[in-house]
Amino acid sequence: MEYGIEDLTKEEAGYIGEKINEIVPHEADADEEEFILKVEDENGAIIGGCIAEAYEYRWSRMFLDTLWVDEGHRHQGIGSMIIREVERIAEEKGCRVVTLGTASYMARPFYEKHGYTVFTTLKKPNGYISYSLVKYLDRNAPEYMPANNNISRFRLSRGDDDDARIIRDGIDAYSKAYEPEYKRVDYNKKLVDNNGRFAAGVIADADKGAYGFISALFVEEPLRYRSLGTCLLKKAEEFAKENGASMILTNAGDWNVDFFRKNGYLLRGELKDVPKGHDCYELYKMI
Numbered sequence: 001m002e003y004g005i006e007d008l009t010k011e012e013a014g015y016i017g018e019k020i021n022e023i024v025p026h027e028a029d030a031d032e033e034e035f036i037l038k039v040e041d042e043n044g045a046i047i048g049g050c051i052a053e054a055y056e057y058r059w060s061r062m063f064l065d066t067l068w069v070d071e072g073h074r075h076q077g078i079g080s081m082i083i084r085e086v087e088r089i090a091e092e093k094g095c096r097v098v099t100l101g102t103a104s105y106m107a108r109p110f111y112e113k114h115g116y117t118v119f120t121t122l123k124k125p126n127g128y129i130s131y132s133l134v135k136y137l138d139r140n141a142p143e144y145m146p147a148n149n150n151i152s153r154f155r156l157s158r159g160d161d162d163d164a165r166i167i168r169d170g171i172d173a174y175s176k177a178y179e180p181e182y183k184r185v186d187y188n189k190k191l192v193d194n195n196g197r198f199a200a201g202v203i204a205d206a207d208k209g210a211y212g213f214i215s216a217l218f219v220e221e222p223l224r225y226r227s228l229g230t231c232l233l234k235k236a237e238e239f240a241k242e243n244g245a246s247m248i249l250t251n252a253g254d255w256n257v258d259f260f261r262k263n264g265y266l267l268r269g270e271l272k273d274v275p276k277g278h279d280c281y282e283l284y285k286m287i
Contacts, residue, residue: 001193003228005235008188008201016201016218024253026058027275028094037085038159038167039069039078047073049159049167050082054093059275062090064100067107068171077149079107081156083114090137097136097274104129105178115141120269120282122249125210126180132282134271182207187239191228200228204236212240212248212287233263241287248287254279 008016032055039048048069056063064086069078090098100116102108108118108131116133123129135141159167185208190201200219206212214236219229240248249268252260255278265283272279 003191003193003199003231005189005232006192008190008203012190012198012201013188013203013216015198016203016216019218020216021058023255024057025255025275025278027277028055028058028060030055030058030093032056032058033093035089036159036161036164036167037082038157038163039082040155040157041073042153046159046163046166047154048078048082049163050086051164051167052086052089054090054095057275060094060096061274062086062093062095062098064098066167066171067100068167068174070170071174075146076154077146077151078154079110080114080144080146080149081151081154083111085156087135087137096138096276097134099132099134099271099274101130101132103131103175103178108133113144115144119271122268122284124179126178128178132269132271134274136273182210184208185243187212187236189232189235191232199223200232202232202236204239206240206243206245209244212236212243212245214248214250229259230263237285237287246286247284249282249284252281252283254281257281257283 032053034051034053037050038046041047050067051065053063053065055061067079067082087098100111102111105128111133114135116135118131119134120132121129185206187202187204187206191199193199198220200223202214203216204212204214214233217229217232237248250260250265260283265285267281268284269282270279274280
């Protein structure tokens with residue numbers, strides 16, 4: 001049977017997410033939960049904070065998406081105070097691990113002092129390196145206390161969406177000095193049969209002049225092993241290359257990594273025992 005390629009609808013993208021969630025191993029019943037922490041000075045101004053998400057992919061994992069401290073208040077123990085509270089909340093929620101990302105111009109040594117270890121690296125076109133780090137909360141790690149610990153005059157509390165915008169703006173302003181702005185373009189496509197029925201779909205994007213990324217790839221179960229997934233994967237790679245990307249990235253688990261390896265993807269990092277009893281991988285392919 002021949003298949004045509006069409007744009008993926010919003011509803012179909014949601015359907016792909018639901019079907020993938022049925023396949024991916026779970027270890028927590030709770031839905032994903034975002035929370036925001038803010039740090040205020042004596043005048044109530046926000047001088048730091050973080051945005052984190054518990055139960056990502058319904059795993060017992062806390063993902064620390066953003067941590068920011070105002071430049072004039074760094075080296076006073078504020079970052080350490082935030083990290084400790086994130087880990088306390090993670091343990092309270094039954095999370096086994098905390099993961100995060102940083103860059104070579106940011107705070108890798110800071111996180112390593114707190115017991116985090118690197119599990120992936122990626123050299124960027126601008127010459128900087130991005131890192132993914134992990135800390136297993138159920139393993140013994142030394143408690144780090146900064147020498148200049150001047151946090152008693154600051155207030156740490158839960159924040160809201162307005163606070164999150166301040167935190168994101170703070171980290172974006174800092175990053176702009178090092179990171180070029182890339183235009184992101186989406187590639188969300190599906191294969192349909194002769195009757196227009198959905199057969200497979202891919203959700204991907206590309207940062208023009210940098211990288212492509214495969215977020216999700218799904219083939220209806222009765223149609224697997226007919227190269228439909230490979231067809232969509234190649235189309236996404238071609239799209240990324242057309243937009244100036246020299247590399248395409250994706251994530252996989254031990255339940256589907258062989259598919260990507262067969263299509264030429266190589267390992268750039270491994271997160272072991274996440275979800276529990278499984279391993280996750282970050283992969284790349286030069287295009």
